Amino acid sequence: MDLADLTFVGITHHHSDHNADLGTLLHLAWCDSLRTPVEVRGPRPLDEMMEAFFRFSDADVSTRIADEGRPPFRGLVRHAEVHQAGVVFEDDLVRISAARVEHPPMDAFAYRIDTADRSFVISGDTAPSEALIDLARGADVLVHEAIHLPSIEASVARSNGTRLREHLIDSHTSVDDLGRIATAAGVGTLVVSHLVPADAALPDEDWIGPARRTFSGEVLLAHDFRVI
Ligand SMILES: [Zn+2]
Structure with a gap:
């Protein structure tokens, strides 16, 4: 699929064969041409993991926002835990x-x-x-x-x-x-x-x-x- 069309990601659980590329997928979509929000759902600690990924990717993200005029990455990722x-x-x-x-x-x-x-x-x-x-x-x-x-x-x-x-x-x-x-x-x-x-x-x-x-x-x- 075209990554710019990504709208929803559902994580079933946090074994690595089910979540390993979550941050990378979202980051790659943003680096491509994502302009619309992506909803992300999954069990805890999804919120903590996403915040950790925002910190992990910040050096790249902040540079690209400044140099390439991209929208804020964090603003396009709407994550919420499923309880x-x-x-x-x-x-x-x-x-x-x-x-x-x-x-x-x-x-x-x-x-x-x-x-x-x-x-x-x-x-x-x-x-x-x-x-x-x-x-x-x-x-x-x-x-x-x-x-x-x-x-x-x-x-x-x-x-x-x-x-x-x-x-x-x-x-x-x-x-x-x-x-x-x-x-x-x-x-x-x-x-x-x-x-x-x-x-x-x-x-x-x-x-x-x-x-x-x-x-x-x-x-x-x-x-x-x-x-x-
Ligand atoms: Zn499993």
Whole structure:
């Protein structure tokens, strides 16, 4: 997308694979040709992190404002923390709602994006979640994270063993549960995404096949730049 068109960023939780480029994305958009505000939502400590990024980037930002006549960066970034379920942003085109999901010990949210003609839900990282099913009820597309439990043992062996295994099981959703979740929510399409472990090198069928046994809608495997 054209970075000047950026209007909303939703952070699901603050593991680095979900937020690492937040400041850089906004800064890059501002350095490009951003002239309209961007709304940023996410769990705490989002406000503290954004203020820290404004300090981090100030040497560059203040120089560019003086030398290139750019508008104030801070004035174009409207950040607010999400503390509970509900609508987090709404304009003439979209309504974005959040639900608290299960990704201990993180504060974590899923988002639903409703437009005039389609609705999308992004689970973020979560164990099976009734709140997510409620949020996703009747949506056209559910993008849901997935873990392939037989494949995590190599990662577990390289780390602190039992603790990592417990974390992965408690905070992610097995591929065997995805079909039940999509059926319970009544969505049209399930997109299996955020594959754990990322280096499993499994055939596509191992990620999407189990869901097809308990969900009659369309099941797709996410990959970078896929358009749905
Ligand atoms: Zn996570």
